[in-house]
Amino acid sequence: MHTFLNIQEVPLELDEHAFKKSQIRITNTSSQFINNLTLNINASDFPFIEQTIIRKRGSLSYDKIQLTLELGNLAPNETALFEYKYPDTFTSYTLLTHLEFSYTPDNADAQIIETCNISNPPNWCETEKGIDK
Numbered sequence: 001m002h003t004f005l006n007i008q009e010v011p012l013e014l015d016e017h018a019f020k021k022s023q024i025r026i027t028n029t030s031s032q033f034i035n036n037l038t039l040n041i042n043a044s045d046f047p048f049i050e051q052t053i054i055r056k057r058g059s060l061s062y063d064k065i066q067l068t069l070e071l072g073n074l075a076p077n078e079t080a081l082f083e084y085k086y087p088d089t090f091t092s093y094t095l096l097t098h099l100e101f102s103y104t105p106d107n108a109d110a111q112i113i114e115t116c117n118i119s120n121p122p123n124w125c126e127t128e129k130g131i132d133k
Helices: none
Strands: 005-012 019-026 034-041 051-053 058-062 069-073 077-088 100-104 110-116 125-132
Touching: 005 100, 005 110, 019 034, 019 069, 051 069, 069 110
Parallel strands: none
Antiparallel strands: 005 019, 019 077, 034 069, 034 100, 051 058, 051 077, 100 110, 110 125
């Protein structure tokens, strides 16, 4: 099954308070819109300090940590960003393998769920299953 997303994790510079910061870049690589893009984080014990969704239209930061984030719709070649901060004393950590993305391609009847698989080359994600609406 075709994967519609290119998902990459990029470490960012330490912030002014010396917190580590990373960014997940989610790009729609298909030629059609994807709707209702949702990010599910399967790492409830991760010590998030801050979470932010960044889109062309603006950004949204969360005071309370969310494990499910609605990212909205993505046009072809559009990118949504998810940034997160955590304490510098915490061991370097990647969220990539703890993420699940769900969405519905335009004019499709099935929801697609993608997860990242560490057995594939870095930053590759794969379609895990489709669920009828």
